Structure formats: C-alpha cells, structure tokens
Amino acid sequence: xxxxxxxxxxxxxxxxxxxxxxxxxxxxxxxxxxxxxxxxxxxxxxxxxxxxxxxxxxxxxxxxxxxxxxxxxxxxxxxxxxxxxxxxxxxxxxxxxxxxxxxxxxxxxxxxxxxxxxxxxxxxxxxxxxxxxxxxxxxxxxxxxxxxxxxxxxxx
Amino acid sequence: xxxxxxxxxxxxxxxxxxxxxxxxxxxxxxxxxxxxxxxxxxxxxxxxxxxxxxxxxxxxxxxxxxxxxxxxxxxxxxxxxxxxxxxxxxxxxxxxxxxxxxxxxxxxxxxxxxxxxxxxxxxxxxxxxxxxxxxxxxxxxxxxxxxxxxxxxxxxxxxxxxxxxxxxxxxxxxxxxxxxxxxxxxxxxxxxxxxxxxxxxxxxxxxxxxxxxxxxxxxx
Numbered sequence: 001x002x003x004x005x006x007x008x009x010x011x012x013x014x015x016x017x018x019x020x021x022x023x024x025x026x027x028x029x030x031x032x033x034x035x036x037x038x039x040x041x042x043x044x045x046x047x048x049x050x051x052x053x054x055x056x057x058x059x060x061x062x063x064x065x066x067x068x069x070x071x072x073x074x075x076x077x078x079x080x081x082x083x084x085x086x087x088x089x090x091x092x093x094x095x096x097x098x099x100x101x102x103x104x105x106x107x108x109x110x111x112x113x114x115x116x117x118x119x120x121x122x123x124x125x126x127x128x129x130x131x132x133x134x135x136x137x138x139x140x141x142x143x144x145x146x147x148x149x150x151x152x153x154x155x156x
Numbered sequence: 157x158x159x160x161x162x163x164x165x166x167x168x169x170x171x172x173x174x175x176x177x178x179x180x181x182x183x184x185x186x187x188x189x190x191x192x193x194x195x196x197x198x199x200x201x202x203x204x205x206x207x208x209x210x211x212x213x214x215x216x217x218x219x220x221x222x223x224x225x226x227x228x229x230x231x232x233x234x235x236x237x238x239x240x241x242x243x244x245x246x247x248x249x250x251x252x253x254x255x256x257x258x259x260x261x262x263x264x265x266x267x268x269x270x271x272x273x274x275x276x277x278x279x280x281x282x283x284x285x286x287x288x289x290x291x292x293x294x295x296x297x298x299x300x301x302x303x304x305x306x307x308x309x310x311x312x313x314x315x316x317x318x319x320x321x322x323x324x325x326x327x328x329x330x331x332x333x334x335x336x337x338x339x340x341x342x343x344x345x346x347x348x349x350x351x352x353x354x355x356x357x358x359x360x361x362x363x364x365x366x367x368x369x370x371x372x373x374x375x376x
Contacts (some may be wrong), residue, residue: 055297076293076301106303108286108349110361111240111247113304115292145304 010081020113022113023143029070030100030148034083037132043067046086046094053081065068073141075104075117086130098126100149101142117120118142121149130154191220193330195373200232210236210353212253214369223266226259226274234280234355244289245303249310251282253356258339259318272334276316283307284351308346312354315339322373330373339364 021022036042043065050060059071059082074080082098101123109114119141126134135150199212204211214232221227235250257276263269286302315338322332340363345351354360358367 052296057296059296068164072296074297074299075292076299077297088190106292106305106348108245111238111245111286113240113245114243115245115286115288117292156280 022109025143025145026114026116027145028068028116028118028142030073030121031068031070031145032149032151033068033137033147034066035150035152037152039152041067042153042155044086046088049085049087051083051085053083054072068147073100073102073104073117073119078102084131088094094129096127096129096131098124098131098149098151100124100148102141116143124149126151128154179235188220189222191223191241191375193218193373193375195330195371197232197369199368199370200234202322205236209238210234210359212356212358216371218373220260220375223260223270226254226261226272228257228259228274228276230255230257230276232356233284234353236353238352246287247284247287248287249282249284249351249353249355250252251280253278253280255279255316255356257316257318261319268330270322271333271335272318272320272322272332274318274320274334276318276336277313278338278356279311279313279317280355280357281309281311282351282355284310284346286348305346305348308348308351310345310351310354312357312360313341314344314354314357315341316367320369322371324375328375329373330375331362332373333370334368336367336368336369337364 002090034044036041045065045110048060048066049058050069051058054074054077056113060069062070071082079099079101084096088092100121102119102121104117104119112123121136121139121141124136132152132154137150138146138148141148182355194217200212200214204213212232212234214230216228216230218226218228231254233250234253238247255276255278257274259272259274261270261272263271279354285306286308291300292303293300299307316336318334318336320332320334322330324330338357358365
C-alpha cells in the first residue's frame with residue numbers, strides 16, 4: 001500500500017509541470033465569400049485589389065480568380081471602409097466600397113499569449129457598381145475562421 | 157537545490173504514513189461519537205512565502221461522527237499575481253473561496269489514523285485584472301490603446317474528489333495530507349477572457365486540475 005502511494009506521489013510530481021496553451025490558430029480576419037445574385041459561389045475573373053480608409057497598406061494586391069478573401073479588421077474604429085478595385089483584361093476599372101460597422105473586444109487567453117482583438121459585425125452595406133447585395137453570414141469574427149460576409153455580384 | 161526541495165517535500169508528505177506505520181500496532185479503540193476539529197493548510201502558505209505566482213491560504217472546520225463521517229467547511233483567500241513569459245501581460249486577482257463537503261474514513265481501526273475519501277463542492281465570486289505595460293497596437297491601421305482592464309467579474313463552481321491520510325501526533329494535534337482532483341461545473345467570466353487563476357480551484361487552464369493540502373488539525 002505504501003509503495004503504491006509512493007509511486008502515485010512520484011507520478012504527481014513529475015506530471016505537475018507548467019504548460020502554456022496558447023491557441024495555434026489565432027488569426028482573426030473577416031472572411032468574405034463571392035457569389036452570384038442567387039448565392040451560388042463564383043470566382044472573380046477580374047484582378048481585385050483591396051485597400052481601406054485609414055491605412056496606406058494595400059490589403060490585397062492583384063487577386064486573380066479569387067472566390068473568397070480574408071481581410072483584417074481595425075481594432076478601434078467603429079466601422080471599416082473597404083475599397084474594392086476591379087481591373088479587367090482591358091485595364092478597365094470598377095470600384096465598390098463596403099462599410100462594415102462592428103464592435104471590437106480584446107480577447108485574453110493567457111498572460112503568456114498575445115492579446116487578440118475579436119469583433120462582432122453589427123451592419124454591412126456597399127455601393128453597387130459590381131456588387132448586387134451583401135449579406136452577413138456570421139457576425140462573430142474570431143479564431144473560428146467562419147464565413148462572415150457574402151458578397152453577391154451582378155453577373156449579367 | 158531542486159532535488160533537495162523534492163526530497164524534503166517527499167519527506168513531509170510521507171510523514172503521516174510513517175507515523176501511521178509506527179502506531180498501527182496500537183490496540184483498536186472505540187470511536188468517539190462526536191467531535192469537532194479546526195485546522196489550516198500549509199501548502200498555500202508555503203507557496204506564498206516562496207513567491208509562487210498564485211497561492212491560497214486556507215482554514216477549515218470539521219465535525220466528526222463516530223470517527224467515520226466528517227462533514228467539513230473550508231474557506232480561504234486565493235490570490236494570483238502573474239506576468240506572462242516574454243510578454244508583459246499581467247493577471248491579478250485576490251478573493252475568498254468556500255468549499256463544503258464530507259470525508260469518509262475507510263480505516264477500520266479507530267487508533268487515531270484515518271484514510272479518508274471525500275467530496276467537496278467549491279464556489280467563489282471574484283474580480284480580476286488584466287493589464288499590460290505595452291499598448292495593444294493595430295498592425296494595419298497603426299492605432300494603439302493601453303491594455304488596462306480592471307475589476308472584471310468572474311465566478312466559478314467546481315467539485316473535488318479527495319483522497320487523504322491523517323494521523324494524531326500529540327493529544328489533540330493531527331497532521332494530514334490529501335490530493336484532490338477538481339473538475340469545474342460552471343464558470344462565468346468577462347467577455348475579454350477567462351481568468352488565469354480561479355481562487356480555490358487553481359490555475360484555470362482546463363476544466364479539470366489537481367490540487368492538494370498538507371494540514372495541521374486540532375481536535376477541540
């Protein structure tokens with residue numbers, strides 16, 4: 001009996017090591033998917049470049065045949081303004097703007113892990129140069145990586 | 157140094173077993189009908205004195221029926237002051253916790269030694285702080301704000317299964333230790349994130365964890 005207890009104690013001491021469990025999948029981006037007016041998934045043949053108001057960064061540069069895109073979300077602004085510029089093979093350009101209103105909350109896992117910002121989409125709208133409509137599929141932007149917004153393009 | 161601490165820890169833990177072995181030959185005595193005991197845990201106090209990131213100072217009151225059933229009430233003060241590795245994120249909390257439960261002595265001899273199996277229900281309500289010396293910076297838009305979230309509300313309930321030994325070392329004085337497997341029933345935390353430590357439960361990395369006590373007990 002005492003021998004068993006001794007072994008139990010040894011095992012407990014050995015397994016009492018500290019560990020940190022930071023999530024490996026910790027990318028927080030808003031995922032947009034591209035569809036036609038009926039909601040059927042499509043690819044965009046035109047070259048797509050994405051910029052945003054408030055930053056000089058080109059968020060997506062010359063995406064071709066894309067069927068979806070994942071964009072960062074601002075940490076502190078109440079709404080993001082995303083500009084989509086489409087360029088066809090004849091170098092003709094068309095531009096649409098998407099406004100996404102959201103609330104942002106810091107997310108804490110462990111003091112040894114970086115703090116990330118999670119977001120909740122409250123409303124979304126767009127211009128209608130090439131976009132027919134825009135639909136919220138999932139309001140939560142977090143580690144899950146689910147589709148958040150569906151962009152329905154005019155395909156006629 | 158670590159080996160020396162490990163040896164001393166093993167020596168302390170095995171003390172009740174050794175004493176039990178020495179006294180096992182004593183004549184069985186008739187169990188007392190009723191008793192009251194109070195005591196304190198020394199693991200949490202040792203953790204605090206040695207500068208651990210978290211600790212819990214704990215006392216308890218216990219009834220005894222026929223040296224068999226031991227309804228027990230435990231209360232303590234849990235605190236944590238932890239900074240992340242390589243990051244300066246900081247977690248802090250300090251709050252009381254409570255446990256109620258019962259131990260059952262499976263030892264057949266009423267000679268002062270007890271082999272206890274038990275169950276506890278624990279609960280706590282607490283505030284916690286998450287702060288950082290570094291601002292949380294938006295890498296794309298370039299804006300940043302300080303990380304300073306204080307007074308976040310949390311609460312938790314959990315169950316503990318207990319296995320322990322204790323023995324009388326002098327008239328009304330006993331020592332004992334136990335190991336506990338704890339599993340969380342529920343927790344409510346702020347939307348920012350779950351606390352790194354829950355008072356009374358321990359480090360909050362998962363829905364279950366291990367704990368233990370080394371107790372000094374006074375029969376009154």
